[in-house]
Amino acid sequence: MTLQDFFKNNPTPISGLIASFANGSIKISESVRNAATLSLTGSLDEVNVQGEIVQKLDDFSNRVMMDACHNEPSVAGYLSEENEGITSIHESGEYVIAVDPLDGSSNIDVAAPIGTIFAVWKRKSKSGAVDESDFLQKGTDCVGAGFMLYGSSTLFLFSTGEGVRLFSYNTASGQYELVKDNLLLPEKGKIYSINQGSMSKFEDATTQFVNYCTAIEKADSRPYSLRYIGSMVGDMYRTFVKGGVFLYPATKGDKKGKLRLLYECIPMSYLAEKAGGKGIDGANRILDLQPVSLHERSAIIIGSLELVNKYQEIYNS
Ligand code: AHM
């Protein structure tokens, strides 16, 4: 079933917005696959608001997602990893979107999985141009979220509140087609995913958790396997399919970790919870955190219930 037919049968208030993003992602996917021949590898001579060098494909993807918002009348405002401030789109629109247009930038030039992540909220202001308070909303107030994965297949996972849908892009038909309409994240898993090279910088709870994962315990198949792609979208898609836990934890000097709350941690935690998993920052549920600034960061531990609960137990002890 195509995405279009799926929304005919299952209409939601944000179907138009999701469909517009899906169209945008097809353009990004095609550019990702042809990046070298389109001269879209490498970086621009620019640094973004995060202090990171902007890759050509980051900039391209940001423009595509912004266009997708302009093409959809229900979108009132746009926040992107690549833009310092918010952008007002349609003053009469009802929804605001926070986007990481191309997650996993460091993997662009090595042809490893990368993707697009987004979260959607209903604006708080009534009309006119959006303001920052429209975006500084908790994950519990999200009305939808999703991510596209540009890997060996182009996949699209999203939720508009009930269940997580998985679509795959069919290159022959040029359409996203339904693969699973209720994707569930396994309750248990045997894979942990962390940049273990940074172990000496992590807080003690993380060191203890990694020691737990690597200890020999036949009863629950430990030691677990370590898998780390270095793209949250890639590591999380595997977690949705196979179970396990993905961590980008706090360091001893930096309680907030690396990943951004509004367009990385919240959308992934929203999807994980809708699929039966869990996302925390250590002590707290990610979706309960009150964002205080547009590009703020958060530690994240996310995935199968059993493993995230284990981390939380260690963290709180
Ligand atoms: P990006 O949005 O600038 O690409 O950065 C986020 C990425 C995540 O996809 C990934 O989980 C993380 O950075 C990897 O960071 P590190 O290289 O420190 O392990």
Ligand code: MG
């Ligand atoms: Mg990112």
